[in-house]
Amino acid sequence: MNAYDTEYDAIVIGAGPAGSTAARLLARSGAKVVMLDRASFPRDKPCGGGVTIQAARELDIDLEPVIERTITKAQVSFRLGSAFVREWPQPLSYMTQRSRLDAYLAEMACEAGADFRDASPVREIEANGSHVIVRSNGDALRARTVIGADGANGVTAKALGFINQQRRAAVAFEGDATIQNGSASRWEDAIALDMGTIPGGYGWLFPKGDHVNVGVGGWKYAGPTLRGQLSALCAFLELDEAKLTNLRGYNLPLRDAGAPIARGNSLLVGDAAGLVDPLSGEGIHGAFVSGRLAAEAVQRYLASDTHDLTSYETAVDRELMSDIEVSYKLQAVFHRFPRPSVAVLHHSDRFWGNFCGLVRGEMTYTQTEASLGPLRHFFNGLAKLSAIGIRR
Ligand SMILES: Cc1cc2nc3c(=O)[nH]c(=O)nc-3n(C[C@H](O)[C@H](O)[C@H](O)COP(=O)(O)OP(=O)(O)OC[C@H]3O[C@@H](n4cnc5c(N)ncnc54)[C@H](O)[C@@H]3O)c2cc1C
Secondary structure, three states: OOOOOOEEEEEEEOOOHHHHHHHHHHHHOOOOEEEEOOOOOOOOOOOOOEEEHHHHHOOOOOOHHHOOEEEOEEEEEEOOOOEEEEEOOOOOEEEOOHHHHHHHHHHHHHHOOOEEEOOOOEEEEEEOOOOEEEEEOOEEEEEEEEEEOOOOOOOHHHHOOOOOOOOEEEEEEEEEEEOOHHHOHHHOOEEEEEEOOOOOOEEEEEEOOOEEEEEEEEEHHHHHHHHHHHHHHHHHOOOOHHHOEEEEEEEEEEOOOOOOOEEOOEEEOHHHHOEOOOOOOOOHHHHHHHHHHHHHHHHHHHOOOOOOOHHHHHHHHHHHHHHHHHHHHHHHHHHHOHHHHHHHHHHOHHHHHHHHHHHOOOOOHHHHHHOOOOHHHHHHHHHHHHHOOOOO
């Protein structure tokens, strides 16, 4: 067989939420798409598996088959001490397991017409102005465009020259614990968040159908402390640390404004592009949005409406980066003044309502900032001051 017998419109490298979304939408529009993943599916990914209502709203498919819990409450503690519970009358987030969520999203991409090859690690990518050659498992696949969706440790960004050595990253460490009978009902529809302990981050407990996921994350330099922080969090939440399974750490990549993520006929989505929310560490929303924007840009390119994929970068800046910039500011203020920030979350219904509006996708960070009116000048000044001397 001629190595290039199959010519694709797009090769998607990586079948996480970003890759599967791009592959599904492109295949549905009639494009010939192949999605490659180095792992055998179903596969797990270090992740809390929290899909906010904001993220779920991005999809035109129903996640119901993989939702294990629906969250309406948060138990918030400060430095593993005093805790309070806040509630919202509507769902805030769904709890999923990534092994099931990602397999389901890949299945939806296949149903839309995409080819999916798992256990297919990509080793080499060559892109020129008109074509891309991707090598995997001894095959050379050829396409008009390539989408790098291979996450924080993928090969595409490097192979295509997008890598930014200075890129900021957060780190997280997590494990799974069985729920003791007595505490099962406590986490039925509630998550736990511990604030103020870890620089640049927080500790969490996210309940699943038959276990809980517990983890800690923060700025990169906090990495070596995370194992100890997880022990302390387990003790605080009355979880038997000795029985934790699936212990693992992973990066959360953060894009700097203006860092290139599209060139010629190639682009990056999701974690490969660093589209994680710096305040919450949530990346599934950015993965879904960038997957959609990538599919739209590739469709325009295939229809010869554009001569390259750089419109994608503009779209990401418009739909995601302006919010990510405000999230950076909030993160700086929150971590400079953790105690007052947690107190505001506890006592201010307006602030809690805004937080829930953000998580539910009813408002954006940018709208929240604008809603401050003249006070936003104070907020911006405070954010600038708060960011001074912060080590990431
Ligand atoms: C501990 C932790 C907890 C988190 N919790 C949450 C949370 O609760 N909610 C949330 O929204 N976000 C969370 N995040 C962030 C979230 O996990 C990521 O932002 C999200 O997975 C990004 O999706 P993606 O599709 O871009 O990449 P990924 O999900 O990482 O998928 C990339 C895929 O590419 C494949 N791949 C890699 N290299 C190659 C190669 N060479 N060839 C072929 N395939 C390759 C991988 O096998 C993988 O399947 C968390 C992150 C961490 C580290």
